[in-house]
Amino acid sequence: MPSLKSLSAVSPLTLRIIAECPVTKARACDLKLPHSLVNTPVFMPVGTQGTLKGITSDQLEDLGCKICLGNTYHLGMRPGPALIEKANGLHGFMNWKRNLLTDSGGFQMVSLVELSEVTEEGVKFKSPYDGSEILLTPEKSIEIQNSLGSDIMMQLDDVVSSTVTGPRVEEAMHRSIRWLDRCIGANQNPEKQNLFAIIQGGLSADLRKTCLDEMTKRDVPGFAIGGLSGGEEKDDFWRMVTLSTDHLPRHKPRYLMGVGYAVDLVVCVALGCDMFDCVFPTRTARFGSALVPWGSLQVKQKQYAKDFQPIDPDCKCPTCKRHSRAYLHALFKNDTAAMHHITVHNISYQLTLMLSARQSIIDGRFPDFVKNFMRKMFPSSDQYPSWAVDALASVNIALDQH
Amino acid sequence: MKLELSRVVQGGYRLGVLREIGRAATSSLEVPGCLLYTRCGTVPHLTQDTLHTLSPLPSVTQLTLSTVAEHQEVLEEYKDGFKKFAGLHDTVLYCSLHDPLTPRPAGHVTNKTVSVWGSGGRIELTVGRFMALQKALRPDLYQSMADGETWQGDAASRKRLRKSVDRTLAHLDECLLIHQQTAELQGAEVLGVVEGGDSLEERLRSARETAKRPVGGFCLDGFQTGSMDGPLRTQLISAVAGELPEDKPRLLQGVGRPDEVVACVEAGVDLFESFFPFQVTERGCALTFDLDLSLDPERAVLELGEELDETLQPERGRDAELEDGAETMTPFEMNLKDTKYRGDFRPLVEGCGCYCCTNHQRAYLHHLLVTKELLAGVLLMLHNTAQYTAFFRALRAALANDQLELFKTRVLRIKRVV
Numbered sequence: 001m002p003s004l005k006s007l008s009a010v011s012p013l014t015l016r017i018i019a020e021c022p023v024t025k026a027r028a029c030d031l032k033l034p035h036s037l038v039n040t041p042v043f044m045p046v047g048t049q050g051t052l053k054g055i056t057s058d059q060l061e062d063l064g065c066k067i068c069l070g071n072t073y074h075l076g077m078r079p080g081p082a083l084i085e086k087a088n089g090l091h092g093f094m095n096w097k098r099n100l101l102t103d104s105g106g107f108q109m110v111s112l113v114e115l116s117e118v119t120e121e122g123v124k125f126k127s128p129y130d131g132s133e134i135l136l137t138p139e140k141s142i143e144i145q146n147s148l149g150s151d152i153m154m155q156l157d158d159v160v161s162s163t164v165t166g167p168r169v170e171e172a173m174h175r176s177i178r179w180l181d182r183c184i185g186a187n188q189n190p191e192k193q194n195l196f197a198i199i200q201g202g203l204s205a206d207l208r209k210t211c212l213d214e215m216t217k218r219d220v221p222g223f224a225i226g227g228l229s230g231g232e233e234k235d236d237f238w239r240m241v242t243l244s245t246d247h248l249p250r251h252k253p254r255y256l257m258g259v260g261y262a263v264d265l266v267v268c269v270a271l272g273c274d275m276f277d278c279v280f281p282t283r284t285a286r287f288g289s290a291l292v293p294w295g296s297l298q299v300k301q302k303q304y305a306k307d308f309q310p311i312d313p314d315c316k317c318p319t320c321k322r323h324s325r326a327y328l329h330a331l332f333k334n335d336t337a338a339m340h341h342i343t344v345h346n347i348s349y350q351l352t353l354m355l356s357a358r359q360s361i362i363d364g365r366f367p368d369f370v371k372n373f374m375r376k377m378f379p380s381s382d383q384y385p386s387w388a389v390d391a392l393a394s395v396n397i398a399l400d401q402h
Numbered sequence: 403m404k405l406e407l408s409r410v411v412q413g414g415y416r417l418g419v420l421r422e423i424g425r426a427a428t429s430s431l432e433v434p435g436c437l438l439y440t441r442c443g444t445v446p447h448l449t450q451d452t453l454h455t456l457s458p459l460p461s462v463t464q465l466t467l468s469t470v471a472e473h474q475e476v477l478e479e480y481k482d483g484f485k486k487f488a489g490l491h492d493t494v495l496y497c498s499l500h501d502p503l504t505p506r507p508a509g510h511v512t513n514k515t516v517s518v519w520g521s522g523g524r525i526e527l528t529v530g531r532f533m534a535l536q537k538a539l540r541p542d543l544y545q546s547m548a549d550g551e552t553w554q555g556d557a558a559s560r561k562r563l564r565k566s567v568d569r570t571l572a573h574l575d576e577c578l579l580i581h582q583q584t585a586e587l588q589g590a591e592v593l594g595v596v597e598g599g600d601s602l603e604e605r606l607r608s609a610r611e612t613a614k615r616p617v618g619g620f621c622l623d624g625f626q627t628g629s630m631d632g633p634l635r636t637q638l639i640s641a642v643a644g645e646l647p648e649d650k651p652r653l654l655q656g657v658g659r660p661d662e663v664v665a666c667v668e669a670g671v672d673l674f675e676s677f678f679p680f681q682v683t684e685r686g687c688a689l690t691f692d693l694d695l696s697l698d699p700e701r702a703v704l705e706l707g708e709e710l711d712e713t714l715q716p717e718r719g720r721d722a723e724l725e726d727g728a729e730t731m732t733p734f735e736m737n738l739k740d741t742k743y744r745g746d747f748r749p750l751v752e753g754c755g756c757y758c759c760t761n762h763q764r765a766y767l768h769h770l771l772v773t774k775e776l777l778a779g780v781l782l783m784l785h786n787t788a789q790y791t792a793f794f795r796a797l798r799a800a801l802a803n804d805q806l807e808l809f810k811t812r813v814l815r816i817k818r819v820v
Contacts, residue, residue, distance in 0.1 A: 049769075049773045049775055050766075051776075051777040053776050053777070054777055054779075055777070056757070056761075056780065058455070058757070058761075059451060059452065078769065079765070079768075079769045083744065083745060083765065086745065086747070087763070087765060093765070093766055093769075094766065095766075306475075306476050306479050308480060318450070322489040323488075324487070324489075326480070327443075327487055330442055330470075330473050330476065331443075331444055333472070333520075333521035334441045334444070335442065335444050335447070336447055336776060336779060337444045337445075337446070337447055337449055338444075340452075340776070340780070341449055
């Protein structure tokens with residue numbers, strides 16, 4: 001007998017494919033989530049501790065952001081799920097009216113590897129604040145994410161660094177499948193919160209394929225491609241991405257975790273990914289690095305002291321509409337607001353990049369968009385990264401090369 | 403600019419509006435009031451978008467040479483003045499010498515120079531260089547160069563105080579001369595600076611002499627919080643005020659605490675710098691004024707009587723030490739790092755109306771402070787600035803309605819937030 005739930009409940013996620021690029025694997029979709037519609041491809045800024053680093057919710061909204069990230073590990077420690085639940089979930093606590101995606105805490109196993117130990121049960125973390133031990137199990141992670149009330153929750157996966165080789169990678173992949181099932185079982189809010197699976201398998205095509213075959217058997221609303229965006233070779237990276245999108249269902253969103261450099265975003269859109277997140281744009285902003293179509297601009301450098309243009313004359317963000325490189329350069333010596341100006345600009349840059357990619361897919365000119373993007377980003381075609389050239393060639397974009 | 407006073411108490415406070423301020427002569431500022439404190443043209447932590455969630459904002463923005471002197475070359479190349487450089491629209495720009503919160507090591511003043519401290523260290527200014535800066539900045543108002551280094555460290559000798567008054571007058575005269583000859587400064591006004599430390603005689607001399615010059619108003623220097631005790635300050639300010647023309651504004655530097663502000667308003671001060679909200683923000687605290695004077699008359703009478711009950715003093719909040727011991731907070735603040743706010747879902751101050759109180763709760767601010775997130779500074783700066791300007795509004799209303807005593811007992815009394 002069909003589950004009554006699936007017949008009568010409105011799904012908390014629906015994906016409508018608006019356009020598909022006939023040349024590459026790129027698609028433009030409308031992703032409907034409980035708090036708002038999200039246009040893909042989309043870049044999701046990261047607000048780890050329930051805040052986007054000096055940017056208010058209003059500012060983020062005004063930039064057109066429809067979905068951003070919070071982190072289960074960090075928020076689970078401070079202020080803790082019970083308090084956030086009392087505050088009407090993470091949406092209520094940080095007063096963000098649009099969508100939230102929470103990571104499961106899995107990545108911290110890699111980033112905080114000194115402080116963690118993995119068993120079949122879960123991940124044991126040693127708290128950096130008071131040395132106490134926490135056991136993060138799939139059930140616990142989902143429990144916390146249920147309290148946070150995010151629109152998209154990530155399964156707890158067994159994450160190994162992409163530079164690790166050997167049997168540990170296979171062990172982690174199989175365990176991630178088992179943990180996915182435990183996460184599905186633990187989800188108390190399937191009508192409101194979407195649980196995404198995370199494809200693991202390191203840099204092995206076989207392991208990835210096994211993981212894809214298994215995980216796609218589970219009826220989850222979306223899939224993430226995990227375990228990449230670490231220190232691996234880009235040549236391996238893109239091959240795993242494209243392998244994954246080849247085997248992920250067309251009608252469900254594909255979220256490539258931890259990818260945020262502009263070139264990577266554009267290439268991976270061509271390879272069929274819909275959603276991305278990365279701390280890089282917001283982190284680099286705080287060091288005075290502004291992202292621009294031709295790379296990046298280090299505002300703190302002396303050469304900008306008397307440069308009275310905005311960061312990017314074509315950019316429509318609040319920072320570029322009002323301020324010059326010279327003013328921001330001077331401000332960096334005086335006040336934290338300088339960081340906020342660059343953060344606003346960088347978020348705008350990332351969101352606009354994805355919006356432009358989307359529009360070009362809808363208009364049927366995505367390959368031209370990619371070529372223009374590359375031309376602007378690199379002073380000459382012999383500087384195109386070879387991995388990007390190969391990756392794009394694999395989806396029928398031949399970058400002009402000398 | 404014109405100072406229109408609706409009320410003047412002889413030897414006491416003034417209430418009114420400073421009109422036709424700025425080169426465009428269109429802005430006005432109610433007095434007593436405060437300026438908008440900035441560092442290099444930015445209110446600390448705030449982009450223009452976040453700043454403009456606050457309304458109304460003080461119409462005069464304060465810039466200090468401490469935060470811009472090092473950019474002289476850039477501004478000279480820019481050629482369009484500081485307002486445009488900083489993206490400041492619709493504001494009057496006032497330029498003072500020192501940032502009230504930047505430490506000023508003593509011993510660097512000479513007969514011809516004063517020093518300011520920027521991000522790269524000490525910058526020595528002659529009047530020539532000082533005026534070159536003003537020419538590049540194109541403020542609407544600025545204080546003339548002054549030797550105010552008499553209030554730090556050991557009490558300055560009489561000789562030193564006399565020198566500071568003499569030098570300051572000489573600097574003023576030289577500034578005014580150069581001002582006349584500088585096209586970029588036509589339409590701008592100069593504030594003369596009254597010095598004299600803690601010497602009544604020198605203070606009076608400084609005031610009388612400065613008043614003889616064609617200045618648009620007066621800066622009272624050397625009265626910074628910590629320079630002398632409250633009663634001496636107000637005594638000297640009153641005396642100085644007696645020597646100054648009634649129809650020109652008096653700006654007091656370096657005093658921002660609400661209780662000291664009111665005392666100085668009563669002594670005849672019109673304008674204050676607004677660095678105090680920033681100090682409160684930096685220690686993770688939020689201002690909490692109870693500005694509603696409209697409670698029932700019975701309670702009002704009781705309160706007036708209570709003020710003098712000394713047995714209650716120890717509980718009546720004096721400054722409290724914050725946990726890390728590095729700072730004290732005034733009785734007008736709540737310490738949001740206190741764990742009691744962890745689960746408190748109320749806004750910082752009910753009815754405040756600022757962006758922070760409209761959108762966020764104490765528990766969230768507590769979390770931001772504990773996790774040392776940048777947004778804490780942004781939200782607290784918005785709230786504290788809103789509270790501070792509301793404080794001045796309420797003070798003016800109290801003066802207009804003859805409720806100053808009630809204001810003092812109600813607002814300045816200790817209000818421990820529970």
